[in-house]
Every structure is written in C-alpha cells, then in structure tokens.
Amino acid sequence: MYRSSKGRTGQRRASRIKTVVEDMDEYDIVFVGCPVWWHTAPMAIWSFLKSDNYDFSGKTIIPFCTYEETYRDKTLAKIVELTPNSKHLDGFGTIDKNADVTNWLNEIGVITVNN
Numbered sequence: 188m189y190r191s192s193k194g195r196t197g198q199r200r201a202s203r204i205k206t207v208v209e210d211m212d213e214y215d216i217v218f219v220g221c222p223v224w225w226h227t228a229p230m231a232i233w234s235f236l237k238s239d240n241y242d243f244s245g246k247t248i249i250p251f252c253t254y255e256e257t258y259r260d261k262t263l264a265k266i267v268e269l270t271p272n273s274k275h276l277d278g279f280g281t282i283d284k285n286a287d288v289t290n291w292l293n294e295i296g297v298i299t300v301n302n
C-alpha cells in the first residue's frame with residue numbers, strides 16, 4: 188500500500204520546525220514518537236533530532252511509533268540512528284491508538300508495576 192514514491196507530505200526535504208524546546212537540558216529521558224510515513228519517520232522527526240538547538244548525547248531516547256501495517260521496526264530504528272550518541276531503550280510500535288503501554292513501560296524500567 189505504501190510505496191516508496193513520496194507524496195505531498197514534505198518527505199523530500201527537511202521540515203522546518205516552528206517551536207523550540209527551551210529547557211531540553213533539563214531532561215535526561217526523551218520519548219520520541221511519530222507515525223510511520225512512507226516507510227520511516229516523518230521528516231519533522233529527522234529535523235528535530237538533528238537540530239542544532241539540541242544535544243541529545245548522553246540522554247536516553249525512547250522511540251515509539253504508530254503505523255497502519257508496515258515499517259514499524261524501520262521507523263524505530265531510524266530514531267535510534269538519528270541519535271547515535273544517546274542511550275536507547277526498547278521502542279514500541281502500535282496500530283492501536285488506544286494501546287495499553289503499561290507492560291512496555293514496565294519492561295523497559297520506566298515505571299514499576301506491582302502485580
């Protein structure tokens with residue numbers, strides 16, 4: 188269904204992001220989430236992670252994505268690839284917008300669930 192041709196989605200060129208997270212230095216852990224677009228993360232994610240405004244080195248990046256049928260793993264891997272100097276925890280991808288993320292967050296140690 189999703190072929191490699193690019194649509195009118197800005198996927199051919201870097202997206203310009205209008206806002207800046209001013210206090211990124213305050214965060215040790217950053218969840219980076221997006222929908223899968225054309226087999227990968229949307230260009231806005233590439234722009235965000237490559238932005239000179241931020242230094243993600245040493246931070247923990249946790250990727251997650253929503254998708255319809257394909258390229259979940261490639262999209263999660265792209266977020267990892269775009270943050271080579273960061274630590275990473277196992278990502279999560281779902282086709283279910285109401286997915287319960289409790290088990291995932293428990294497995295990666297972000298929360299503790301007492302059973």
Ligand SMILES: Cc1cc2nc3c(=O)[nH]c(=O)nc-3n(C[C@H](O)[C@H](O)[C@H](O)COP(=O)(O)O)c2cc1C
Pocket residue numbers: 189194196221222223224225226227252253254255256257258259
């Ligand atoms: C331009 C575009 C490209 C997409 N490409 C893919 C794709 O390659 N694989 C896939 O499984 N879903 C693809 N989708 C479906 C989206 O990933 C899905 O609609 C999205 O994750 C749902 O979240 P949202 O409601 O926040 O957009 C695409 C959607 C759009 C709009």
